[in-house]
Amino acid sequence: MGRIGKTAAAALLVLALSACTGGTPDPASSPGPTAAPPATGAAPAAATDPAGQVSGEAVSLETGTDVGNGRPASSHDGLMVRRRMVIAVHPTPDADLGALRRQLDRVAAERGVLLSDISPDVLDPVVLEHVVPEVIVALPPEGTHEEADALAGLAFGPVGSFTGVEHVHVGSVLVHDLQFRIGSADPAALAETIASEGILSDALGNYSTSLDGGALTVGYTGPLLSDELVEAVREGMARGAGVGPGEVELAPRSATGEGVDLSAEPEPAETEGAHASGRDDSGH
Structure with missing residues (x-):
């Protein structure tokens, strides 16, 4: 897929980097592996097993806030933009990535949480300069910081x-949490045409489709997209249907919950030289 990872920063997002946990600390750096800025939040809680027993030393969590650069210019915000909690694993070189993902899914299932795939491009460029994680999952929209911390602690100890x-x-x-909808006499055929042309896979990467109600509906949750x-x-969708772009309706995937006013978000942060020491010095 020719997506955002190949077209550089056009769709990189904001990451409020809230924790860095697990792994062996680098003795040459400050406390905490690939340390984030000094902790400003509450002390981390001890990890527990599903029965509620303490399973060992608390996972090292360091709390801070950072806004990444490279945010695309977008006027589609409000309920079309949402905050989501993600867990991104920095594996060792010989790691079994499938096993790491299964471990996260197992622990999440025990807690009644469904994790979903999401592009690494949602992460702050400061983090991506350090590593592009091959295992990254998103919690459901209602997922909280505390829940994500607990899942990481229970999964990896x-x-x-x-x-x-x-x-x-x-x-x-x-x-971005978007829904594109276009009327069609044969939504299934239209979806096949669009898929064969790679229109959506190139632009969006992962997306979902629905063929009900005499229309093709495309759902997208992923890195922020520019207006362009x-x-x-x-x-692309309109071309496949032989109509004009104005026939493609754009709306939030959900009309409930809390959206985001992008104009009120902090300005993007500088990243140049942030990792000269090899640490995750993403700032506040």
Whole structure:
């Protein structure tokens, strides 16, 4: 897919980097592996097993806030933009990535939480300069910082105790939560045409489709999209249907909950030289 990872910063998001946990600390750096800024939040709680018993040393959590750069220019905010909690695993070179994901899913299922795939491009560029995680999941929209911390702690335990995990980033990101809808006499055929042309896979990466009600509906939750890219999606869908882009309706995927006013978000942060020391010095 030719998506955002290949087209550089056009759709990189904001990450409110809220934790870095797991893995063995680098003795040459400050406390905490790939340390985030000094902790400003509450002390981390001890990890517990599903029965509620303390399973060992608390996972090392360091809390801060950072806003990444490279945010695309977008006028589609409000309920179209949401905050989501993500868990991004920084594996060791010989890690079994499938096993790490299964471990997260197992612990989440025990707590009644459904994790979903999400692009690493949702992460702050400061984090991506350090590592592009091959295992990254998003909690449901109602997921909280505390819940994400607990999942990471239950899944991977005390620092350095889980094979294949160097450390874990737990943070809040901004995502576009969009729905594109176009009427069609044959939505299934239209979806096949669009899929064969790669219109949506190139622009969006992961997306879902619905064929009900005499229309094709495309759902997207992922890195923020520029207005230009949103219009490119509308044009691509309209071209497949033989109509004009104005026939493609754009709306939030959900009309409930709390959206985000992008104009009120802090200005993007500088990243140049942030990792000269190899630490995750993402700032506040």
